[in-house]
Structure formats: C-alpha cells, structure tokens
Amino acid sequence: MQKSISMFSKEAYRIFEESIKKYHLIDKVDQNFENPYPSGTIEHLLYRKNWIDTVQWHYEDLIRDPDIEPGAALELKRKIDASNQDRTDLVEYIDSYFLEKYKGVKILEDATINTESPAWAIDRLSILALKIYHMKEETEREDASEDHLQACRQKLSVLTEQKKDLSSAIDQLLADIEAGRKYMKVYKQMKMYNDDELNPVLRGQKQG
Structure with a gap:
C-alpha cells in the first residue's frame, strides 16, 4: 500500500467495501473466495480479513x-469457531x-504504548464497514415502516461519525508509531478453547 500514513484508513476502508460488495454479488457463505491482491501485501491481508468478517x-x-x-446449528457453530x-x-x-x-524506527524516551495494536483497531474498522453496509440497506427497505427507516437513518449517522473518529484514531496511531512517539508490543492471542491441552473437554477426549 503505497499511501501516506494519513491515507491508510481511507484505503483500508475502500478495500473493506470492495470485499463486502463482492460477497453480496452472490450472497452465500459457501461461495468461492478469490483475493484480487498479490500475496504478501497489506492489501491482500486487509481484503482477506474483511472477507472472513463478512462471511x-x-x-x-x-x-x-x-x-x-440442531445438527445444522452445531455444524454452523463449529464454522463460527473456526472463523x-x-x-x-x-x-x-x-x-x-x-x-x-x-x-527500524527510533523509539523516543517518552514513548508510550497504545491500549490496542494497529491491527485490532483495523479489525474494528472492518466490522464497522459491515455495520454501515447493512444499516444503509435497512434505510432503503421498501417494505419497512417510516419509523423503522428513520431510526435506521439515525443509527447510520452515528455509525458514519464513528467511522470518521476511528479512521482518524488509526491514522494518528500509525503516525505516532512511525515518529517513535508510540511503540508496538503485540501479545499473541492465547485462545484456550481450541487447544486440546488447555480445553478440559478436548483434553479428556484425547486421553480417552
């Protein structure tokens, strides 16, 4: 992504919108996935991230x-866990x-750490793109009451403002990291329920 830091969130959101629109052309959770961006690029990761969120x-x-x-629900729950x-x-x-x-950035002596990493903030922007897409759909429903449409317009306005604020916060965080005013420290997510040594149910099945 050959964009200035100040433009990162705008480009990321464009990619999220592209992914969401592509999904809804077929609008099926089991459709084939094709990433239009080259492997190894940030664009590739962003598109893939939003596709997962959309499905x-x-x-x-x-x-x-x-x-x-019940059987279909169990199968779907496992798909959600994997997702x-x-x-x-x-x-x-x-x-x-x-x-x-x-x-290679030189971290300033008074640099601070952020409450969340850039990627987790971007994760929230991806989800927000989905909320905006579907809320906009609700404002255009021909079978809905005027009260429903008006309520959804108000919610869409709030979501749009949230997008503006979150985008600004992401760009500011990246600018601070690039300038050494903040530093990254990433903790791997230690999810216990998928691990057959940490989840007691899975561990019991393994021992049995």
Missing part, C-alpha cells in the same frame, strides 16, 4: 434462525506487517 456476519444471521435444525480463529490469525498477520514496517 461470519452471515453465519451469525443463519444461526439465529429459530427453525434451524473466529481465522480472524484472530489475520489480525496477528496484519500486526506482523506493521512490526516489520516500523522495526
């Missing part, structure tokens, strides 16, 4: 169907990109 968004819709069969792991992995890949990008 999971629709998994969450499906599993809330009150008429879903959550993929999401976490992609966040860590994105943070690895920034760690490599800024490894």
Whole structure:
C-alpha cells in the first residue's frame, strides 16, 4: 500500500467495501473466495480479513434462525469457531506487517504504548464497514415502516461519525508509531478453547 500514513484508513476502508460488495454479488457463505491482491501485501491481508468478517456476519444471521435444525446449528457453530480463529490469525498477520514496517524506527524516551495494536483497531474498522453496509440497506427497505427507516437513518449517522473518529484514531496511531512517539508490543492471542491441552473437554477426549 503505497499511501501516506494519513491515507491508510481511507484505503483500508475502500478495500473493506470492495470485499463486502463482492460477497453480496452472490450472497452465500459457501461461495468461492478469490483475493484480487498479490500475496504478501497489506492489501491482500486487509481484503482477506474483511472477507472472513463478512462471511461470519452471515453465519451469525443463519444461526439465529429459530427453525434451524440442531445438527445444522452445531455444524454452523463449529464454522463460527473456526472463523473466529481465522480472524484472530489475520489480525496477528496484519500486526506482523506493521512490526516489520516500523522495526527500524527510533523509539523516543517518552514513548508510550497504545491500549490496542494497529491491527485490532483495523479489525474494528472492518466490522464497522459491515455495520454501515447493512444499516444503509435497512434505510432503503421498501417494505419497512417510516419509523423503522428513520431510526435506521439515525443509527447510520452515528455509525458514519464513528467511522470518521476511528479512521482518524488509526491514522494518528500509525503516525505516532512511525515518529517513535508510540511503540508496538503485540501479545499473541492465547485462545484456550481450541487447544486440546488447555480445553478440559478436548483434553479428556484425547486421553480417552
């Protein structure tokens, strides 16, 4: 991504919108995935990250169907668990990109650490792009009441303001890291429920 730091969030959001629109051309959770960006680039990671979020968004819709069969619900729950792991992995890949990008930066003596890494803030921007897309859909429904449409317009306005604030915060964080005013320290997500040594249920099955 050959963009200035001040433009990073804008370009990231454009990629998220591209992913969301591509998904909704077919609008099926089991459709084939094709990444239009070269492997090894930040664009590739951002597109993949949002695609995972978009598919999971629709998994969450499906599993809330009150008429879903128990077997189908269990299968879908496992897909959601796997998707959550993929999401976490992609966040860590994105943070690895920034760690490599800024490894040569001289950290100032009074530099501070942020409450979240750049990638976790970008994760929130990806989810926000999905909220805005679907809320905008709600404002355009022809079968909805005027009260519903008005309420959704108000929510969309709030989400749009949130996008502006979050984008600004991401760009400021990256600028601070690049200038040495803040430094990155990334902790790998130690998810215990997928580990057959840490999850007592899985451990019991292994021992059995």
